[in-house]
Amino acid sequence: MIAPIVRSLSDLRARTKAWQRADETIGVVPTMGALHQGHLSLARAAREKCDRVIVTIFVNPKQFNDPKDLENYPRTEQEDARKLESLGVDLIYVPDPDQIYPDGFATTVSVSGLTDMLCGESRPGHFDGVATVVSKLFLQTSADFAFFGEKDYQQLQVVRRMAADLDIPIAVIGCPTIREEDGLAMSSRNLLLSDRARIKAPVLAEVMNDLREALLAGGRMSDLGPEAEAHLLAAGFNKVDYLELRSGRDLGLLDQAAEDARLFAAAWLAGVRLIDNIGV
Numbered sequence: 001m002i003a004p005i006v007r008s009l010s011d012l013r014a015r016t017k018a019w020q021r022a023d024e025t026i027g028v029v030p031t032m033g034a035l036h037q038g039h040l041s042l043a044r045a046a047r048e049k050c051d052r053v054i055v056t057i058f059v060n061p062k063q064f065n066d067p068k069d070l071e072n073y074p075r076t077e078q079e080d081a082r083k084l085e086s087l088g089v090d091l092i093y094v095p096d097p098d099q100i101y102p103d104g105f106a107t108t109v110s111v112s113g114l115t116d117m118l119c120g121e122s123r124p125g126h127f128d129g130v131a132t133v134v135s136k137l138f139l140q141t142s143a144d145f146a147f148f149g150e151k152d153y154q155q156l157q158v159v160r161r162m163a164a165d166l167d168i169p170i171a172v173i174g175c176p177t178i179r180e181e182d183g184l185a186m187s188s189r190n191l192l193l194s195d196r197a198r199i200k201a202p203v204l205a206e207v208m209n210d211l212r213e214a215l216l217a218g219g220r221m222s223d224l225g226p227e228a229e230a231h232l233l234a235a236g237f238n239k240v241d242y243l244e245l246r247s248g249r250d251l252g253l254l255d256q257a258a259e260d261a262r263l264f265a266a267a268w269l270a271g272v273r274l275i276d277n278i279g280v
Ligand code: PAF
Pocket: 030, 031, 032, 058, 060, 063, 130, 133, 134, 152, 155
């Protein structure tokens, strides 16, 4: 059965209040739509843990630093609703824009430190947009649990910090990245890749896996990083925003494999920005 689609905060609250009165736990899966198996795995994790599951779909203008990127972002609401059909989702919240940003909206939630590097550096303002919309979605849905993919690892850490700092009573749960058979991390942006670019895209994960092996064998990022970047460019990537080894906890820069180390990459392929990260 297709879950009901709710577009106003008052309708959403009418339903969540009834669930809370019945002492039911609520899980939320925030998305921007164009759902893929990665999103569906989050909805399944929510279904397993919570009595009620809300999937939100909102293409959040405040987290796009490039208006073209916002314009091109895939929007596939009906298809998304069908994909959620067999997963037992209770409600799809597709807020009208004024339910998130009413006239006169003037508040920004900004997490410092964790947002200074990686995507925070190459996409100025992006994480302010994410933290602002996610804090609103947490408060609007009154969810007890929220599910995010580790593919956007920095986002996951930023959201955890934000929820803790603002005392929002929600447990933020990170779920593993889901990959295509050829290793490409699933992402809504993969839909924007041309056929030719799609063939080259898995090279990002390949280069990261090779780098991981070399780091585990005792190599240093300062030696191996430039070579790996050159490999990506030679394979047809147009630009590497970053390829860095960092602590998975505080995102501090590392040069060698360590407990909790993760490799992070963002690179452009034929006009599409791909990101990925793996534990080392
Ligand atoms: O990861 C995303 O799709 C978005 O950044 C999120 C968390 C839904 C906020 O708009």
